[in-house]
Amino acid sequence: MKFAVLFCFLLIIFQTDFGQNEEIPRKQRRKIHHRRLRKSSTSPKHRSNRQLGIPQTTILTPVARFPIVNFDYSMEEKFESFSSFPGVESSYNVLPGKKGHCLVKGITMYNKAVWSPEPCTTCLCSDGRVLCDETMCHPQRCPQTVIPEGGCCPVCSATEQREPTNLLHKQLPPHQVGMDQILRKEALLSEEDEEMKEDTEQKRQTPGSRNQGQLHSKGDSRGDRKQKPEEERRLAHQQQRQGREEEEEEEEVEGEEGEEDEEDEEDPVRGDMFRMPSRSPLPAPPRGTLRLPSGCSLSYRTISCINAMLTQIPPLTAPQIKNLELSGNSIASIPDEAFNGLPNLERLDLSKNNITSSGIGSKAFKLLKKLMRLNMDGNNLVQIPSELPSTLEELKINENNLQAIDEESLSDLNHLVTLELEANNLSEANVNPLAFKPLKSLSYLRLGKNKFRIIPQGLPASIEELYLENNQIEEITEICFNHTRKINVIVLRYNKIEENRIAPLAWINQENLESIDLSYNKLYHVPSYLPKSLLHLVLLGNQIERIPGYVFGHMEPGLEYLYLSFNKLDDDGMDRVSFYGAYHSLRELFLDYNNLKSIPPGIQEMQALYFLRLNNNKIRNILPEQICNAEEDDDSNLEHLHLENNYIKIREIPSYTFSCIRSYSSIVLKPQNIK
Missing domain, CATH: 3.80.10.10 (Ribonuclease Inhibitor)
Structure with a gap:
């Protein structure tokens, strides 16, 4: 008996908890789940995991490819292996600008931009992260379904069009009838709310009026005199309304079938063939024919x-x-x-x-x-x-x-935000310095694959991103960016720039310039006089042999991403002061495909470093103090370390060499070269 009572008591508690959980709206439960996962993802053990567990939503995490640089075919083959390492992450596809822009397949998306990379998928750029949501399709109750051209959800095939009309709203592609359906639901819910208000007002009537109503009804039993609960009343209203809705839909469908029979001779293309019938005065797409x-x-x-x-x-x-x-x-x-x-x-x-x-x-x-x-x-x-x-x-x-841009070519375009003029025949000789003056709102300008030898003059003050790759630019003068105080990203890859042709005052005082790409130029040293605000520096594919001392020392808050792959750096080209000013801020350091024979000095002092590439060098030995600081017991922030394709004898590495790294799975040592 005691066990039976205890069982009943536990059953009641379980049902109570379950009911309380059911009362939480679906959106609220999703938010709670999202917050819990966010907290867990920021814990030290999961700091590198950027995928949040939002239902039907994924955050696109770029693999370890070079983002801002479009390699030629020979280079691209070497980087195919990068994507094969599980859990490898890099910020190459994230521009660290204050605007939170995203770089998707070479295209910059502004913050809050929405696009559809493929059917049934909608993506959003949110503060540098790409969030994608997949469309949920309603299940179909017909034996044969097809996906219409341009649609993403299955609908009943043409042979099933004569199915009962009460299933019509389940057969429609959501992207074609979604707005009309939402408006109709809102109208129905508002009518139900009004009826529920009327019911509550009747309940609040005086006892005398209730008694009068009961006196008029003869033969009522005690059970009949009891009022129904609110949920039963609402359910009854919904059933009545659903019945009326089905009858009206049947009448309208029959009317439409009659109209279609009359118009079979012309066979027009109907733009609203999937639109649901509307019984409310809400606005709907115009019904008509269009050839x-x-x-x-x-x-x-x-x-x-x-x-x-x-x-x-x-x-x-x-x-x-x-x-x-x-x-x-x-x-x-x-x-x-x-x-x-x-x-x-x-x-x-x-x-x-x-x-x-x-x-x-x-x-x-x-x-x-x-x-x-x-x-x-x-x-x-x-x-x-x-x-x-x-x-x-x-x-x-x-x-x-395009052969020229004169002073009047872009007149009156004061609302223009994005201008792309790549792969034309433009140069400083045929582009008027006053051509961009009318563009008061321009923030994104692409002039790559042209014939410029200098930075175009007369850039608008509103410019934030400038792309000049694949030109013939040889120098950067002091007056190039005098009036562009908002500029945030400059891409100058595949030009002919040397470090001594960059004027000391060209961009050092820029307060918002955070990303510079000088890949595939003629640099022998890391350029001096870089902007104070710089966070993201890409110098791939040059002939850099040395990183001068204190070259990053003047930067605030400090350089975070430094990419020096495919250069000619060796052990004599850098020392402990080469990274001075970036020890507290550097998060990603790529030194792969160089001529290094040992681990660069100062690595163990880089407090924020979490991604280090030293693969494809000539490294033979790894000393314990080169990666981990023996004087500190704290774990390192380093989460990805690549040392493959060197000349390291893995079995001779001391067991405590990587003791400060939390997970050994993030260390890549194989394969190694044999010589």
């Missing part, structure tokens, strides 16, 4: 004609369309009236066509008063189109044949 050329498709407010073999811009009249994709065709001209029927376009993609400057009408873009993004990459333009909309925020004219 599209073959090879084109229509999604919600987007017409896509990618690789549709078009030779001209199709005549379209659709004021509700916001996005038009015409890339990969054979379009050669844009007449003045090309976009008259699309006045509300916000994004226009004309890349990879045969458009010439002479084929663009002077008023071709004049009526596009809402256009924000224009892509004309891969055409035959020799000049920037005239009279572009002042609303533009992004303009891409990469891989064309």
Whole structure:
């Protein structure tokens, strides 16, 4: 008997706890779970684990490849092995700027930027981290399902379209009906709330009124006189409303089927074929017909004609369309009236066509008063189109044949944030110093793969990121960045810069410059007079033989990422003062593919160092005091150490050489060269 009572008591406690947990909303439980995982991930043992356990969300962690540098094919083969090491992490794909930008496959994403790398996946740049969320698909109750073109979730096949309409909302792709469904749910919930309020008001009536209501009902039993609980009332209302909803859906579907039978002769393309029927006065996408050329498709407010073999811009009249994709065709001209029927376009993609400057009408873009993004990459333009909309925020004219930029080429584009003009024929000789003056909001400028010999003059004061890779730049003068106090990232890889051609006052006083890439230039020493605010320095593929003493000593708060791979550093090229000023701040040090014969001095004093690459050198011996400080008992912050492809005899390494490193699995010693 006692055991039975005890069992019942435990069962009651279990049910109570379970009920309390169920009362916590789903979003709140997700937040609690996220906080717990965040706390656990910041513990010393898991400091390198950047993957947070958010349901359906992952943080993209870059592998140990060089991010800012695009290697040629010979170099790329050498770095394929880096991704094979489990748990290897590097900050190559994270720009440490204050704006929290993310670098994804060579493209810089601004903080809070949202994009879709593949169907069913949406990514967000959040303070330097890439968060990706996968779309959840509703299960289907039909034997045959298909995934529509451009969609991500399965829907019932054409043979199953006559299924009962009460399952209609489960068969729809979420990205096409999501907003309409959310609005309808909000409307239904608001009506239910009003009815529940009316019920509560009836409950609060005076006892006399309740008695009067009971006197009017004859033959009521005691059980009937008791009021139903709130949950039962709400459930009953939901069932009644669901029944009415199903009846209305059946009526509307029958009406739509009748309309389709009448319109079978024309066979139009319907832009709202998946839209749910609406019974409320809420706004919905306009219902109508639109004829599209073959090879084109229509999604919600987007017409896509990618690789549709078009030779001209199709005549379209659709004021509700916001996005038009015409890339990969054979379009050669844009007449003045090309976009008259699309006045509300916000994004226009004309890349990879045969458009010439002479084929663009002077008023071709004049009526596009809402256009924000224009892509004309891969055409035959020799000049920037005239009279572009002042609303533009992004303009891409990469891989064309631009011959000049005059003072009026970019006039009235005071809202432009991103300008990309890579792979053209631009130089300081044909770019007017006043060309960038109208660009009051420009923060991202790409001028790579051109013919500049000096840094372009007249850069706007608002510029934050400047990309000038693959040019012929030989020097950096004192006046190059005089008016660019906000500049944060400068990329100058694949140029002809020598350290003695960098003026002492070129950028040393910049307060926001945190990332410089001088890879694949003609540097023999690490440059002096680097910016005080520098955090991220990339010097790959030069001929650097020496790191001068105190070259980082003036930096505040201190250099964090130093990449010196593929140079000519040897033991005589660095000493203990070479890293002075960075001992407290340096987090990643890459010295692989050099000529080092021993561990560089001062490694054990680098308090913040967690990623060290010394692989592919000529190191033969490792002394215990070179990695771990014998005078300190604390564990080192070093979490990734690469020493493979040297001449180390692994069996001769003393057992206490790596005693300060928490996990031996983070030490890579094999394979070694034999000589």
